[in-house]
Amino acid sequence: MEDKPISKQEILKELDNLQSMDLKYSDGRILGSMCTEAHPFAKEIYFKFLDSNLGDPGLFKGTKKTEDMVIEDIGRLLSADKVFGNMVTGGTEANIMAIRAARNYARKYKGIKNGEIIIPESAHFSFKKAADMMDLKIIEAELNEDYKINVESIKYNISDNTIAIVAIAGTTELGLIDPIEEISQISLENNIFFHVDAAFGGFSIPFLKNCGYDFPEFDFSLPGVCSITVDPHKMGLAPIPAGCILFRKKEYLDVMAIDSPYLTIKSQSTIVGTRLGAASAATYGIMKYLGKEGYTKLAKELMYNTYFFKSGLEKIGYIVIAEPELNIVAFNHPKIETHELADILKSYGWRVSVASCPLSIRVVLMNHIKKKHLNELLTDLKEIF
Numbered sequence: 039m040e041d042k043p044i045s046k047q048e049i050l051k052e053l054d055n056l057q058s059m060d061l062k063y064s065d066g067r068i069l070g071s072m073c074t075e076a077h078p079f080a081k082e083i084y085f086k087f088l089d090s091n092l093g094d095p096g097l098f099k100g101t102k103k104t105e106d107m108v109i110e111d112i113g114r115l116l117s118a119d120k121v122f123g124n125m126v127t128g129g130t131e132a133n134i135m136a137i138r139a140a141r142n143y144a145r146k147y148k149g150i151k152n153g154e155i156i157i158p159e160s161a162h163f164s165f166k167k168a169a170d171m172m173d174l175k176i177i178e179a180e181l182n183e184d185y186k187i188n189v190e191s192i193k194y195n196i197s198d199n200t201i202a203i204v205a206i207a208g209t210t211e212l213g214l215i216d217p218i219e220e221i222s223q224i225s226l227e228n229n230i231f232f233h234v235d236a237a238f239g240g241f242s243i244p245f246l247k248n249c250g251y252d253f254p255e256f257d258f259s260l261p262g263v264c265s266i267t268v269d270p271h272k273m274g275l276a277p278i279p280a281g282c283i284l285f286r287k288k289e290y291l292d293v294m295a296i297d298s299p300y301l302t303i304k305s306q307s308t309i310v311g312t313r314l315g316a317a318s319a320a321t322y323g324i325m326k327y328l329g330k331e332g333y334t335k336l337a338k339e340l341m342y343n344t345y346f347f348k349s350g351l352e353k354i355g356y357i358v359i360a361e362p363e364l365n366i367v368a369f370n371h372p373k374i375e376t377h378e379l380a381d382i383l384k385s386y387g388w389r390v391s392v393a394s395c396p397l398s399i400r401v402v403l404m405n406h407i408k409k410k411h412l413n414e415l416l417t418d419l420k421e422i423f
């Protein structure tokens with residue numbers, strides 16, 4: 039920090055310079071991000087609520103209501119009349135909360151001390167963070183040839199120490215949906231906490247289903263599902279940081295409650311203390327503004343772009359890894375090694391991400407990637423071929 043204050047003008051000039059180093063979603067060159075530019079109306083609301091602290095909700099009763107209404111509304115989208123949960127910073131924190139609830143529940147009611155969690159090989163790395171923080175053992179269940187979790191592998195790995203099973207509705211790398219109905223059944227039969235990570239898919243599967251997409255059940259309609267992660271800051275067009283963790287029973291929040299003596303509430307179940315109310319208010323506002331109609335339109339458009347890109351790739355001769363279920367396409371060149379292809383694309387100005395399972399270039403067809411960008415990308419890919 040400087041000794042003397044610096045003028046606003048000078049600071050803004052420096053910040054503008056720094057910001058000019060950032061990539062802009064609107065350039066359509068960011069191909070591997072699951073986040074996108076927030077809706078302008080959501081940004082407007084965000085600034086109004088910047089000072090609201092959800093960690094002390096007695097002081098910010100109105101903002102707290104926006105959180106409660108978002109959780110309730112998303113719960114209904116996910117087939118539950120009543121759910122219990124919080125708005126958090128994103129999928130990572132939501133997944134950590136789910137695992138913490140499962141761990142505490144198993145410790146309290148089953149006396150499990152050395153817990154294990156079964157996750158698919160395709161799971162987001164946030165579960166590894168959760169396991170590391172809580173000293174849990176991770177067991178990775180194998181994937182089938184279609185890159186979805188192998189149900190037999192889950193059954194094989196269940197032990198007396200299993201505290202949670204995790205499945206994904208919209209995998210990070212390929213956007214695929216695990217066989218959640220079967221896993222729900224297994225969880226019920228074995229009395230094990232079952233968490234569904236729908237950080238990516240939660241804001242599109244329900245809307246696509248409503249307009250005829252044939253997806254299997256993945257939400258609270260399945261009796262074994264205990265908790266679901268959904269991220270409004272991914273497909274919900276809400277500003278970062280907006281994630282949600284939803285629990286079927288209040289007890290799952292209660293087993294994580296820690297006394298919070300100096301605040302306006304008696305206890306907190308969230309990991310974070312001071313929590314941004316702005317993301318919650320903005321999520322509430324944008325959900326009302328777009329409604330089911332707006333989100334259905336968005337999800338459908340992104341799926342059209344997905345199919346357009348996939349067929350464009352195949353026409354040129356690239357190998358598409360899996361039939362897309364959501365708006366992600368992963369592909370390889372028949373001869374050029376994946377990292378080399380990523381470097382070539384980078385030299386053309388594209389920011390791609392490389393998926394690990396299987397090794398491939400992964401494009402997430404978010405709202406900032408328009409048809410014209412896809413045409414430009416396909417032209418470059420054709421030239422590279």
Ligand SMILES: Cc1ncc(COP(=O)(O)O)c(C=O)c1O
Pocket residue numbers: 072127128129130131133162164206208209210235236237238269281
């Ligand atoms: C399926 C899934 N879960 C969790 C996360 C973590 O979300 P965040 O980066 O918002 O913490 C991601 C991120 O891409 C994801 O794809």
